[in-house]
Amino acid sequence: MAVTGDETESATTGGMSGYQMSSPASGLSQVMDSSPDSLPSPQLLAEEASRKRELRLMKNREAARECRRKKKEYVKCLENRVAVLEKQNKTLIEELKALKDIYCCKNE
């Protein structure tokens, strides 16, 4: 959603570095694979790399979603706990007050 598709790499954040595999499929890679029985062509390697990247991004996207869901749930739990403890505290204060009253009257 949003972020108008486009594989613009979101290089927005300056100084990203790392990843970016700068698609070796361009330039260098074009050097018509000289050795016939050489393993995967640069083109294939590039495709493989980009496939891996897509997969990683997808997994991380889902992980981030799950992470946020859990965090939200955790916060909700904490809020509930706060509510319970506040109620309990109130009750205890009332109880203490009542006991104090009793103690006072006895001592007269």
Next chain:
DNA sequence: CGGATCGTGCGTCACCAAGG
């Protein structure tokens, strides 16, 4: 009405810890 500001969710990156 239209711009400014705020709150929220999302995707991505970087980093870390655990496991193979």
Next chain:
DNA sequence: CCTTGGTGACGCACGATCCG
């Protein structure tokens, strides 16, 4: 080692609300 999953931080988009 390398891989993988979880998470903090960042920037972006978008809807809601405020205010002149």
